[in-house]
Amino acid sequence: MAVERSAVDDRALRDLLEESQDIQSDAMGATREPLAELVELGHERRAGGGFDPVEADQFRVERRRLMRSSLVAGGALAAYGFGGALLRLLETPAFADQALDVQMLQTSASLENLAVATYDTALALPFIGGDGANATVKAFVTTTRGQHADHAKAFNDALTKLGGKLQPGADPVLIDVVNKAKPTLTDAGKVVDLAITLETGATETYQNNVAALADPNAKMVTASIMGVEAQHVAVLLAVQALLKASRPDLINLDPGNVANLPDVAGKVGFPESFQKTDMARAAGEGATK
Amino acid sequence: MAISESELVRLTADLDEMHRATLPAMHAAAEGWTEQLRSAASDLGSSRTNRRRFLAGGGAALGALALAACGSTGSNKATGNPTPTDRPGNTPLTGDFAVAALAASLEHLAVDTYQAGLDAATAGKLGAVPPAVATFAATAKAQHSDHAAAWNSVLTNAGKAPVTGVDLTVKNGVVDPAFAGVTDVTGLARLALGLENVAAATYLNGIAVMENNNALKIAASIQPVEMQHAAILNFVLGQYPVPDAFAKTDGYRLTSDQIG
Numbered sequence: 001m002a003v004e005r006s007a008v009d010d011r012a013l014r015d016l017l018e019e020s021q022d023i024q025s026d027a028m029g030a031t032r033e034p035l036a037e038l039v040e041l042g043h044e045r046r047a048g049g050g051f052d053p054v055e056a057d058q059f060r061v062e063r064r065r066l067m068r069s070s071l072v073a074g075g076a077l078a079a080y081g082f083g084g085a086l087l088r089l090l091e092t093p094a095f096a097d098q099a100l101d102v103q104m105l106q107t108s109a110s111l112e113n114l115a116v117a118t119y120d121t122a123l124a125l126p127f128i129g130g131d132g133a134n135a136t137v138k139a140f141v142t143t144t145r146g147q148h149a150d151h152a153k154a155f156n157d158a159l160t161k162l163g164g165k166l167q168p169g170a171d172p173v174l175i176d177v178v179n180k181a182k183p184t185l186t187d188a189g190k191v192v193d194l195a196i197t198l199e200t201g202a203t204e205t206y207q208n209n210v211a212a213l214a215d216p217n218a219k220m221v222t223a224s225i226m227g228v229e230a231q232h233v234a235v236l237l238a239v240q241a242l243l244k245a246s247r248p249d250l251i252n253l254d255p256g257n258v259a260n261l262p263d264v265a266g267k268v269g270f271p272e273s274f275q276k277t278d279m280a281r282a283a284g285e286g287a288t289k
Numbered sequence: 290m291a292i293s294e295s296e297l298v299r300l301t302a303d304l305d306e307m308h309r310a311t312l313p314a315m316h317a318a319a320e321g322w323t324e325q326l327r328s329a330a331s332d333l334g335s336s337r338t339n340r341r342r343f344l345a346g347g348g349a350a351l352g353a354l355a356l357a358a359c360g361s362t363g364s365n366k367a368t369g370n371p372t373p374t375d376r377p378g379n380t381p382l383t384g385d386f387a388v389a390a391l392a393a394s395l396e397h398l399a400v401d402t403y404q405a406g407l408d409a410a411t412a413g414k415l416g417a418v419p420p421a422v423a424t425f426a427a428t429a430k431a432q433h434s435d436h437a438a439a440w441n442s443v444l445t446n447a448g449k450a451p452v453t454g455v456d457l458t459v460k461n462g463v464v465d466p467a468f469a470g471v472t473d474v475t476g477l478a479r480l481a482l483g484l485e486n487v488a489a490a491t492y493l494n495g496i497a498v499m500e501n502n503n504a505l506k507i508a509a510s511i512q513p514v515e516m517q518h519a520a521i522l523n524f525v526l527g528q529y530p531v532p533d534a535f536a537k538t539d540g541y542r543l544t545s546d547q548i549g
Contacts, residue, residue, distance in 0.1 A: 054495060094366070110438065137293065137523075140531075143529075143531070144531070146470065146534075147531065147534040150534040150535070151534065154535070156388065183487035203290060203513055207509050207513065210496060210505070210509045211502055211505055211506045211509060216497070219496070219497070220497055221494070223493055223496045223497070223512070223536070224510070224535040224536045224537075225535060226512070226513055226536075226537070227493070227512050227513045227515075227516035228516070228533065228534060228535065228536055228537040229488060229513075229518040230513030230514070230516050230517050231516050231517060231519070231530060231531040232531060234517035234520040234521055234530070235520055235521075235524065235530045235531060236514075237430075239526065253524070253525030253527045253528065253529065254527055255475070255525070255526055256527075257417050257527075258421060258474070258525050258527075259417065259419045260419075261419060261420070261421035261422035262420065262421065262422070263421055263423070263424040264421075265421040266420070266422060266423070266424030266425035266426075266428065266519075266521070267424050267428040268423065269517050269520065269521045270428070270429075270432065270514055270517040270518060270521070272513060272514065273431070273432040273435035273436065273514065274435070274439070274510040274514065275435075275509075275510045275511075275513040275514055276510075
């Protein structure tokens with residue numbers, strides 16, 4: 001079923017945004033610039049000749065759900081009434097399609113930037129990046145850090161193609177989680193625990209986004225990264241299990257070790273038949289301010 | 290540290306029992322998807338220009354599985370020319386339904402291959418079987434069975450016949466010849482890695498072409514799991530578990546594959 005397309009009411013949008021600045025300055029402080037960007041993108045998108053006329057209703061529902069979660073996360077719905085009106089405008093397809101794509105890509109880039117920074121922090125720890133650290137773990141952290149840097153660049157490249165603002169920063173919510181965890185990172189197991197949290201959040205965020213992104217390039221970039229983050233999770237879960245089993249000696253790439261691996265190593269890396277999304281981040285959590 | 294045949298049988302039985310306990314949640318999720326899917330069933334059969342390669346393309350991608358299954362020096366043993374999806378007694382599926390059927394057939398093939406591996410291990414044909422390998426095979430097999438069930442529930446809820454067969458193009462062209470040469474767990478792991486990579490690539494390609502968002506969500510919830518299987522298999526084989534920064538579509542299968 002084709003999605004109904006309606007033009008954005010520019011005057012109403014301007015009035016609403018001005019009203020937001022006058023009345024909701026505190027509540028909207030965090031989202032004003034993104035909203036201005038959305039207005040600009042809405043104009044650009046319409047000037048570019050319109051939209052793909054074929055989209056399923058489920059797609060619109062998915063985007064509405066993510067848009068709501070994004071606005072709630074940004075505090076935009078703090079004022080009753082105004083939030084609903086804004087939401088209706090933002091949900092008009094001509095306005096919302098590219099805007100939400102930009103937000104999702106910025107959030108994705110922010111998750112990757114945070115991962116890079118976190119792995120850098122880990123590599124500075126003697127038991128991860130030091131001379132006496134497990135060489136396989138060190139190599140994994142180093143390689144994974146590089147892969148996340150590649151992902152951040154890919155998301156920002158996709159943002160460039162959509163005309164969106166690049167996201168060089170880290171996810172503003174999860175960075176607090178990382179900062180609070182830093183003093184507690186006293187052994188490899190705690191670093192692995194933190195990394196699992198971040199990698200799982202990234203995997204599940206991208207899984208949500210894949211179903212909601214309108215731009216085909218953005219969708220495929222996200223999909224091609226989603227599974228790689230899941231692989232990071234699988235490896236980290238296996239490492240976590242071996243550490244808990246007091247067998248750090250088995251954390252290496254010697255094929256001869258397979259005979260000594262505990263049976264849990266054969267299943268711990270993929271605990272679910274279907275990847276879940278309960279740890280996904282809000283679509284606009286990492287949108288640029 | 291190898292395990293005995295009786296231990297292997299007990300282990301797989303325990304795993305299966307544990308796995309069954311998690312199924313209700315999966316079925317609830319699949320029913321939720323398929324309930325939505327039913328109302329949009331007509332969308333699933335549609336076809337668009339940008340999907341033609343996946344839905345009707347040739348079989349050139351088969352070589353990737355052959356290479357992976359047979360090792361880095363293996364040759365492409367693919368011999369069959371893909372034929373249009375053949376489902377005796379049923380109208381050929383089109384659009385996203387064809388992708389769902391292809392996915393179910395690949396999942397069935399994975400289930401059968403892991404079961405054949407477990408049978409061979411139980412029969413002592415693979416030498417010593419490490420516990421982690423037996424656990425992996427039993428767990429991955431159960432998850433692939435869940436994936437097949439999810440796709441078949443999509444089909445049956447839309448009034449289509451479920452897929453009970455396997456991807457014969459891959460089975461006859463690659464899996465059977467490769468399995469005949471498997472004499473140890475390393476060989477079995479290499480074959481499994483090839484299948485997992487092909488499944489993941491097929492799902493990634495499917496995400497690019499699927500029009501129905503619920504079908505796409507199913508693919509997006511399975512593709513990461515197949516890639517996790519591949520990561521652990523790489524680890525078991527002594528290979529770097531996350532070799533690529535970006536998942537690839539190399540080796541993806543086509544809806545023109547023969548199913549039976």
